[in-house]
Amino acid sequence: MADIKTPGYAKAGLVNFEDIPVIDLSDIDTDQGRQKIARELVHTAKTIGFFYISNHGISADICAKAFAASRRFFALPSSDKSTIEVDQHQRGWMAQGMANLEGSKTYDAKEVFFWGFDVANDDPDVIAGLPMVHPNQWPDDVAPFLRRDILPYYEAVLDLSRKLLAALAVGLGQSADMFQAAYQKPLGRGQLVYYPILNQEDIDAERFGAATHSDFGVLTILMQDDLGGLQVQRLDGNWIEATPIEGTLVCNIGDLLERWTNGVLISTKHRVLNRAHKSRFSIPIFCDPASDAIVDPRDFDPDADISTYPPITAGNYIMGRNQRNFAQYENK
């Protein structure tokens, strides 16, 4: 069946690869390769804030297993999924209707499984109550495959994020290990997202799968399926489709990195509309630093005016944004 005709509220042009380039990471482990990649990354992170990466080193098998596990999990009855209902630490399963993004008309048509860096109950950071640091809620009773098939992908993405951040640091004239300390125990928030088929009521309500937003964290690495639907807003205000390209991942700069770099790298608005007559799946991983990492624009620019971007810990910043965007924090 043909896709739903794009409704007026979600019009977007086709991707232009000058806008969202594909950056080949084959040589990221050599000094010379990293220099070149660093220049490309910084250029695109300053002008559109989005890029595809190819030859990223994560095997097709690991990627396919993660997607298959996500599909299998969301197909379970709600009674199974609600055994791990999302908690105040943003871990577990969130039913449809609970993501109501700041500034959007209505709630998002999506279901999400959230997780983060795995820590034990007796981890000193958990005992200290650091925001967003908490044991995960893996659905081991009803879906033991989820933990097994998601963690290899997650760990590979976190490793990749460390390489990308090192290259970005180099491209910004900093040392390659600038982010290293902050990424020993990253928050690394992961989401499995399921976008159901939209119905006429959704279209009438001008509902998106994910309404217009920018990401809260430092760097997002997204695996999308082949249905399309992710749209990105250029600096001139026009929207373009970030069409799926097989074998690539989509990356974007988030609000915390925009703050950290004193506004030099840009966190771009984007949204999702599933126009297919099939469910859409994606796995964004928000590669954020440790909860207590201090995001201070003077790290990148000694003359930064901190009244624009006051230094803040990553955990406090992300927790504050979550509280304004998800129903599980209401009246609590």
Ligand SMILES: O=C(O)CCC(=O)C(=O)O
């Ligand atoms: O599903 C996608 O393609 C993007 C999801 C997204 O933007 C998000 O979860 O922040």
Ligand SMILES: [Fe+2]
């Ligand atoms: Fe996003």
